[in-house]
Amino acid sequence: VTTDFSQESRDAFxxxxxxxxxxxxxxxxxxxxSESRHSVPWDRFPGIRETLAGWGLLPQDAPRxxxxxxxxxxxxxxxMRDDDPRQGITEYLRQHPTDLLVMATEGRTGLARLLNxxxxxxVSYRTNSxxxxxxxxxxxxxxxxxxxxxxKRVLCALDPDRDPRHALxxxxxxxxxxxxxxMEVLMLQVCDPEDATELALPQNGSLNWRQEIQAGxxxxxxxxxxxxxxxxxxxxxxxxxxxxMARMRGSRTxxxxxDLRVPLLSIPIL
Numbered sequence: 001v002t003t004d005f006s007q008e009s010r011d012a013f014x015x016x017x018x019x020x021x022x023x024x025x026x027x028x029x030x031x032x033x034s035e036s037r038h039s040v041p042w043d044r045f046p047g048i049r050e051t052l053a054g055w056g057l058l059p060q061d062a063p064r065x066x067x068x069x070x071x072x073x074x075x076x077x078x079x080m081r082d083d084d085p086r087q088g089i090t091e092y093l094r095q096h097p098t099d100l101l102v103m104a105t106e107g108r109t110g111l112a113r114l115l116n117x118x119x120x121x122x123v124s125y126r127t128n129s130x131x132x133x134x135x136x137x138x139x140x141x142x143x144x145x146x147x148x149x150x151x152k153r154v155l156c157a158l159d160p161d162r163d164p165r166h167a168l169x170x171x172x173x174x175x176x177x178x179x180x181x182x183m184e185v186l187m188l189q190v191c192d193p194e195d196a197t198e199l200a201l202p203q204n205g206s207l208n209w210r211q212e213i214q215a216g217x218x219x220x221x222x223x224x225x226x227x228x229x230x231x232x233x234x235x236x237x238x239x240x241x242x243x244x245m246a247r248m249r250g251s252r253t254x255x256x257x258x259d260l261r262v263p264l265l266s267i268p269i270l
Contacts, residue, residue: 001013001015001016001017001027001028001029001030001101001102001103002030002031002032002085002089002101002102002103002104002119003029003030003031003045004031004033004085005031005041005044005045006104008104008106008134008136009104010045010046010144011104011134011140011142011144012102012103012104012132012134013029013045013046013102014046014051014140014142014144014147015102015132015134015140015141015142015149015263016100016102016132017048017051017052017147018142018147018148018149019100019102019149019177020073021052021057021071021073021147022149022177023174023177024071024072024073025073025074025099026073026074026075026076027048027073027074027075027076028075028076028077028078028096028098029045029075029076029077029078030078030079030080030089030092031077031078031079031080032079032080032081032082032085032088032089032092033079033081033082033083033085033088034081034083035079035081036081037079037081040079042077048067048075049062049064049066049067051147052067052071052147054145054147055145055146055147056146057070057071057147058070058071078092080092085119086119086122086123086126089119089123090122090123090126090127093123093127093129094127097127097129098129099130100129100130100131100132100174101123101124101127101129101130101131101132102131102132102134103119103120103123103124103131103132103133103134104120104133104134104135104136105118105119105120105121105133105134105135105136105257106118106135106136118254120133121133121238121251121253121254121266124238124266124268125238125268128238128268128270129268130170130265130266130267130268131238131265131266132263132264132265132266133253133257133263133264133265133266134263135257135258135261135262135263135264137261138257138260138261138262138263139232139261139262140263141178141179141232141233141263149177149178149179150178150179151175151178151179151183151232151233152179152182152183152184152232153183153184153186153229153230153231153232153233154175154178154183154184154185154186154231154232154233154234154235155186155188155222155225155226155229155231155233155234155235156171156185156186156187156188156234156235156236157188157189157190157218157222157225157234157235157236157256158187158189158235158236158237158267159237159269160189160190160191160195160196160197162237162269164187164199165200166267166270167235167237167267168199168200168201168202170267171185171235172202172207175207176206176207178233181206181207182208183206183207183208184207184208184210184229185207185208185209185210186210186211186212186225186229186231187199187201187209187210187211187212188212188213188214188221188222188225189211189212189213189214190214190215190216190218190221190222191213191215192215193213193215196213198211199211212225218252219252219255219256219259222234222236222252222256223256223259223260226256226260226262227260231260231262232262232263233262233263233264233265234256234257234260234262234263234264234265235264235265235267236252236253236256236264236265236266236267237266237267237268237269238253238266238267238268238269253266
């Protein structure tokens with residue numbers, strides 16, 4: 001999880017920590033900025049042990065070793081000195097690939113987006129990272145007071161021209177960590193029904209998978225379907241426009257985030 005010590009990055013931290021606890025994973029907090037490594041203001045950010053104690057997962061007086069001993073959770077704090085966070089985060093991830101990148105995102109439009117593109121989307125595209133993007137001013141799905149993630153409805157709009165097996169495998173592994181057994185997962189294909197393919201959806205008792213095919217303009221169709229089902233999490237494949245005019249208009253991911261303001265899990269096209 002990346003941080004610039006803003007409220008948005010605090011929310012991203014809570015999501016990343018909740019994931020790490022449930023997956024018994026290693027959590028890295030990464031800050032990129034102009035400060036030297038010794039002057040990064042980590043004290044402005046929630047403490048790991050204090051947060052876990054507040055969630056009822058550790059005693060209030062637990063020693064630092066309890067994070068690993070009791071929860072099997074690894075934690076590291078890293079700092080990259082780089083005035084351009086896109087470059088700093090990208091460089092770090094190329095040296096230290098991750099299973100899941102968690103980032104807050106602002107969602108700029110027009111000229112602002114051309115001159116200062118989304119850090120989250122740029123890094124996700126450059127590093128082929130599975131990225132959970134949390135839009136500024138949007139709603140998350142992890143309770144900051146309890147650490148409990150709860151997602152009941154997920155909309156997955158994957159590229160109909162790409163092999164979906166990698167995305168399905170990743171979702172089958174990660175989605176159970178986000179909510180209860182009644183989670184609804186809608187796999188939406190936006191294409192002509194004649195061009196659609198029958199998906200081999202996972203068959204298990206914990207998630208309810210279903211497939212839907214709709215023709216139409218992709219962004220409008222995805223937004224409409226997400227609003228109709230009241231999706232709490234979106235899943236899309238990474239699309240990054242590279243030409244200046246396309247960057248001004250925004251990518252498909254950026255447009256959907258801007259319209260819906262709900263967390264979006266971006267899956268790279270491999």
